[in-house]
Amino acid sequence: MPIYEFHCPGCGHEFEELVRTSDDTQSLVCPQCKRRDVKKKISAFAAPVISGGKVSTWANSSSCNTGST
Numbered sequence: 001m002p003i004y005e006f007h008c009p010g011c012g013h014e015f016e017e018l019v020r021t022s023d024d025t026q027s028l029v030c031p032q033c034k035r036r037d038v039k040k041k042i043s044a045f046a047a048p049v050i051s052g053g054k055v056s057t058w059a060n061s062s063s064c065n066t067g068s069t
Helices: 022-027
Strands: 003-007 014-018 046-051 054-060
16 A cells, blocks of 8 residues: 655645555545645655665665666
8 A cells, every 4th residue: 555645735734644545535634634625745756776686775766876887
């Protein structure tokens, strides 16, 4: 189950929620002000960096080196 980040436009609260299906996002409420119009944020993801056949470290998508080595 993916964890998504959400933002409440009413109070500005940001929170994470474990979501089973996309339909579950329709029923979410802000845990701070209880508004129902929360927005899903677009988040960076983490991916393993593989070097020499071994996973050496974890890096998020914004710091991955896409150049040649």
